[in-house]
Amino acid sequence: MTDSTAQTDLWPAPTAPAAVDATVQVPGSKSVTNRALVLAALSTEPGWLRRPLRSRDTVLMADALRAMGVQIDEMVNPDGGEAWRIIPAGLHGPATVDVGNAGTVMRFLPPVAALADGAVRFQGDARAYERPLHGVIDALRALGARIDDEGRGSLPMTVHGAGSLAGGAVDVDASSSSQFVSALLLSGPRFNKGLELRHTGRTLPSLPHIRMTVDMLRKAGAKVDAPQYGGTANVWRVAAGALLGRDLTVEPDLSNAAPFLAAALVTGGRVTIPGWPRITSQPGDALRDLFTRMGGSCELTDHGLTFAGSGRLRPLVADLGDVGELTPVIAAVAALADGDSELSGIAHLRLHETDRLAALAAELNALGGDVTETEDGLRIRPRPLHGGVFRTYDDHRLATAAAVLGLAVPGIEVENIATTAKTLPDFADLWTAMLARPGATPGTAVAGAGRS
Numbered sequence: 397m398t399d400s401t402a403q404t405d406l407w408p409a410p411t412a413p414a415a416v417d418a419t420v421q422v423p424g425s426k427s428v429t430n431r432a433l434v435l436a437a438l439s440t441e442p443g444w445l446r447r448p449l450r451s452r453d454t455v456l457m458a459d460a461l462r463a464m465g466v467q468i469d470e471m472v473n474p475d476g477g478e479a480w481r482i483i484p485a486g487l488h489g490p491a492t493v494d495v496g497n498a499g500t501v502m503r504f505l506p507p508v509a510a511l512a513d514g515a516v517r518f519q520g521d522a523r524a525y526e527r528p529l530h531g532v533i534d535a536l537r538a539l540g541a542r543i544d545d546e547g548r549g550s551l552p553m554t555v556h557g558a559g560s561l562a563g564g565a566v567d568v569d570a571s572s573s574s575q576f577v578s579a580l581l582l583s584g585p586r587f588n589k590g591l592e593l594r595h596t597g598r599t600l601p602s603l604p605h606i607r608m609t610v611d612m613l614r615k616a617g618a619k620v621d622a623p624q625y626g627g628t629a630n631v632w633r634v635a636a637g638a639l640l641g642r643d644l645t646v647e648p649d650l651s652n653a654a655p656f657l658a659a660a661l662v663t664g665g666r667v668t669i670p671g672w673p674r675i676t677s678q679p680g681d682a683l684r685d686l687f688t689r690m691g692g693s694c695e696l697t698d699h700g701l702t703f704a705g706s707g708r709l710r711p712l713v714a715d716l717g718d719v720g721e722l723t724p725v726i727a728a729v730a731a732l733a734d735g736d737s738e739l740s741g742i743a744h745l746r747l748h749e750t751d752r753l754a755a756l757a758a759e760l761n762a763l764g765g766d767v768t769e770t771e772d773g774l775r776i777r778p779r780p781l782h783g784g785v786f787r788t789y790d791d792h793r794l795a796t797a798a799a800v801l802g803l804a805v806p807g808i809e810v811e812n813i814a815t816t817a818k819t820l821p822d823f824a825d826l827w828t829a830m831l832a833r834p835g836a837t838p839g840t841a842v843a844g845a846g847r848s
């Protein structure tokens with residue numbers, strides 16, 4: 397959780413002047429956008445991506461694919477947002493890929509590079525060199541790829557693509573990141589023998605994200621056998637075959653809806669997220685259940701999701717292993733609740749943008765909280781909190797979690813709010829606009845036993 401950012405760049409988190417009453421248009425899903433870009437690049441024909449997320453992670457993905465020969469034209473979508481036209485081409489090196497600190501770019505693209513003709517160099521932010529990649533590197537080597545990582549098992553590295561990859565059966569321990577599985581599955585149809593992937597690890601985080609991968613592969617025409625989730629089977633099979641170009645409209649990013657829904661919960665207000673899908677593989681859909689358990693209620697209609705707080709914040713005892721990326725905002729709400737929370741199943745968060753368990757404990761405790769790390773999660777005992785600097789460790793979800801706390805705790809200054817550009821560049825403006833809504837009822841109390 398090294399903090400490389402100077403503390404001079406501080407954003408005063410606004411307190412909620414009243415119960416929020418707002419409609420928030422949340423931009424497109426990072427996970428869907430970056431999967432769609434990879435699948436489109438591997439297709440046999442051009443495709444469209446409508447309302448894609450434009451953020452640091454997705455621009456890095458698009459630029460990396462362009463560096464390997466894919467054409468991506470950016471246009472205005474007639475129904476709003478942008479439309480990206482993706483025109484696949486023979487993938488080739490030499491190329492350099494900047495992964496930034498995007499797990500999706502650093503894990504999903506090495507298999508694509510193995511299919512390219514030529515050398516593809518991977519580099520990125522300092523933190524990207526610490527995040528695990530061995531599952532992808534070892535698997536690709538077993539499937540026939542040549543990779544020069546100077547024995548590190550992590551970035552930086554060069555994939556020496558041979559224009560094709562044998563493929564076949566491989567064992568992968570993906571207990572440190574589900575993205576190892578998604579990465580190999582996404583390129584699997586283009587391997588000569590397809591792919592048979594057996595997960596050997598004791599745990600497998602973020603299953604909904606793997607389900608999203610399988611779902612999007614099938615919609616692109618791939619033949620995929622997936623284990624019954626929740627069962628004991630652990631083998632995925634992808635048949636070799638062509639991927640079809642699609643015309644896909646990207647759903648709003650439901651994980652990025654978390655801070656806005658949390659605002660309804662914390663202020664006893666109401667927030668509507670238009671376009672919330674009725675059926676989705678996004679893990680953020682679990683917020684409907686999790687935040688209802690924490691004291692709110694929700695209604696899902698054809699217009700979207702309306703979530704209302706009750707003025708009361710209940711603690712949460714939950715295994716968040718499926719939905720790890722929701723943890724920082726949930727932890728912020730839990731720190732304001734009227735009882736002790738226990739969040740488990742999230743040891744792998746130590747390997748995310750920063751060590752999220754250490755960072756959340758340190759920053760909440762610096763404001764007067766009582767948070768301890770457990771072997772696989774956090775124990776959060778609400779205490780009266782006071783203002784102060786909330787360090788964000790270049791982690792977008794630490795920054796949005798701090799904004800949630802700031803609604804109820806005066807004087808919180810968020811370091812480097814601009815780090816939200818990883819997945820939600822408009823965050824600060826959306827937040828301010830949400831709080832300025834004329835529908836707000838002045839004088840409504842803000843919930844939270846933990847605030848000062």
Ligand SMILES: O=C(O)C1=C[C@@H](OP(=O)(O)O)[C@@H](O)[C@H](O)C1
Nearest residue numbers: 427573574575601602605720721
């Ligand atoms: O495949 C994806 O799009 C993601 C998978 C998850 O990664 P981990 O399994 O490493 O947690 C998640 O946390 C990340 O934000 C996005």
Ligand SMILES: C=C(OP(=O)(O)O)C(=O)O
Nearest residue numbers: 497498499500721748749
């Ligand atoms: C873990 C996350 O990102 P990444 O795709 O970089 O793994 C996240 O967005 O919470």
